[in-house]
Amino acid sequence: MSTCLQDHISFAAVHGKQPGQQITVNGTTYSVFAQHCLQHSEGACFPKEFELYAFDKIVQKGIDQDDECFSAFASFGKRRTTGLANYLKEQNIQQVFVAGMTLEQCVKQTVQDAIQEGFETYLVSDACAPVDADAEAGILKDLHGAGARLIVSADIPC
Numbered sequence: 001m002s003t004c005l006q007d008h009i010s011f012a013a014v015h016g017k018q019p020g021q022q023i024t025v026n027g028t029t030y031s032v033f034a035q036h037c038l039q040h041s042e043g044a045c046f047p048k049e050f051e052l053y054a055f056d057k058i059v060q061k062g063i064d065q066d067d068e069c070f071s072a073f074a075s076f077g078k079r080r081t082t083g084l085a086n087y088l089k090e091q092n093i094q095q096v097f098v099a100g101m102t103l104e105q106c107v108k109q110t111v112q113d114a115i116q117e118g119f120e121t122y123l124v125s126d127a128c129a130p131v132d133a134d135a136e137a138g139i140l141k142d143l144h145g146a147g148a149r150l151i152v153s154a155d156i157p158c
């Protein structure tokens with residue numbers, strides 16, 4: 001879950017840019033976005049259909065205004081971690097299923113970090129959304145080539 005401050009480093013307006021333009025911070029270049037998932041806003045909340053009592057752990061990311069954290073595991077350059085990798089390993093969890101938005105940033109970084117951490121990583125392709133639909137096929141191909149197993153939601157074992 002991402003709950004960003006209004007002046008988070010990833011927001012275009014903070015840099016006088018338009019969404020989609022690029023910036024370089026701490027040696028890392030990435031695209032900036034319109035404000036989204038603002039702390040204490042409806043956009044940062046889980047959908048009401050989620051049965052939150054069924055979750056053992058909720059990991060927050062994007063909560064430090066000066067540190068970009070697209071991945072559910074760590075910020076760019078691994079300056080800070082969310083603790084997710086250690087938690088999963090402590091629980092003897094070996095498989096990770098990834099879905100979400102945006103495919104180009106948050107999903108891609110999470111998949112790459114999960115693979116790097118040694119997890120058997122599944123990308124649930126029909127539960128992901130890219131900002132740029134034209135980029136989707138290439139990103140899926142790259143992530144598959146990096147070791148992610150591409151599946152659709154119907155393939156998730158219950």
